[in-house]
């Protein structure tokens with residue numbers, strides 16, 4: 001038994017003896033049953049370094065967690081210290097240098113608001129309370145992504161603690177192999193204490209969601225596909241079938257009923273954005289239309305993602321393109337007559353800068369696919385806990401004829417190694433980085449990095 005009283009840090013250490021242990025070990029995704037040896041709530045980089053050294057001396061592993069949005073694929077965590085960074089939330093913006101330094105626990109909305117106060121933005125995705133670090137290490141698919149690529153490729157430097165417990169700052173010039181790996185290859189190489197990310201001088205965008213009855217079905221998805229094929233890189237969007245639970249904090253017009261939504265963001269002027277979205281408004285009568293000229297900080301709310309912990313079982317897959325048969329297949333498993341027990345099934349439009357090799361990019365330079373599909377259900381009852389994985393399998397099988405090569409790290413929620421997600425040449429390089437920086441496999445990520453052939 002490890003004596004955690006020997007770990008001297010400013011933050012808190014929770015162990016199974018504590019009365020609030022279940023709360024301490026919980027992840028944002030409440031379906032993840034994490035059973036580590038202890039949970040450390042670090043207050044600073046020094047706490048992180050002390051924790052890693054303590055673990056190293058005792059043969060324990062370390063798994064780092066910002067929020068637990070990506071906790072589903074993480075192992076049960078036997079023999080592992082769960083290092084939570086939720087108390088490390090500082091954000092400093094340098095408006096002249098157009099750069100933000102954020103501590104490891106900062107949330108997407110917090111970064112959006114801090115950058116927005118200077119008329120700038122980062123590359124936010126659809127969740128306000130996702131951790132910027134986890135989101136970015138796995139790629140970072142943003143509402144501005146088709147114009148600016150994956151968020152990981154706009155990181156200027158990473159402050160981290162190595163598996164040996166040593167603090168370092170890595171960038172394109174210093175320990176560039178580690179810098180490369182952690183931009184899209186996940187967090188399995190070292191513990192990030194802070195990120196420095198380049199900001200964009202964009203204060204406002206035209207963005208929002210159109211909500212239709214789900215019965216608009218395949219015809220609406222086809223209209224969306226045709227529209228998406230013609231939009232410039234300045235426009236990023238998602239189409240999805242959504243059946244939110246009948247809960248009071250869900251907006252009344254979408255509560256408890258199957259809907260089809262199209263969300264998106266347009267960079268440029270308001271009039272330009274209105275003209276771009278106009279054809280989508282012709283699809284049918286909307287139940288809700290939230291498109292508006294808005295501060296970029298509002299982007300992480302247009303998708304109406306939950307802002308409190310929920311249980312979720314989800315899975316993603318990349319799709320090469322969407323011929324009519326693919327849309328019919330998608331509607332047959334996700335549409336209003338599909339019998340789907342899921343909360344949502346969606347198709348996020350890729351292409352643009354997301355599909356082009358990023359200059360000096362990281363392990364996820366680009367993704368060669370037309371769309372990334374993601375589906376998730378809320379296992380609120382044991383019956384749903386069985387029905388959801390079965391339906392996710394059905395969706396995967398139904399859509400497999402249109403599967404693209406490769407996966408998108410952040411939307412892979414089943415337990416699998418990085419090798420299954422990223423291309424073989426990238427994985428061979430990642431294994432080299434792992435061997436150099438963490439040969440004992442101390443740093444545990446939600447998708448494990450193999451040490452490869454020596």
Ligand SMILES: Cc1cc2nc3c(=O)[nH]c(=O)nc-3n(C[C@H](O)[C@H](O)[C@H](O)COP(=O)(O)OP(=O)(O)OC[C@H]3O[C@@H](n4cnc5c(N)ncnc54)[C@H](O)[C@@H]3O)c2cc1C
Nearest residue numbers: 066067068069070125126127131134135141187192445446
């Ligand atoms: C509702 C919802 C909406 C989402 N929307 C998007 C989206 O629009 N675009 C997108 O790209 N993804 C999206 N995701 C996926 C999300 O980006 C991933 O789940 C990501 O892993 C979450 O990061 P986190 O830090 O919040 O989660 P965590 O579970 O805390 O972390 C995930 C992994 O990141 C690594 N990690 C986290 N912090 C550190 C650290 N300090 N040092 C080293 N490694 C670390 C670890 O390997 C950890 O296992 C969404 C997920 C959810 C649940």
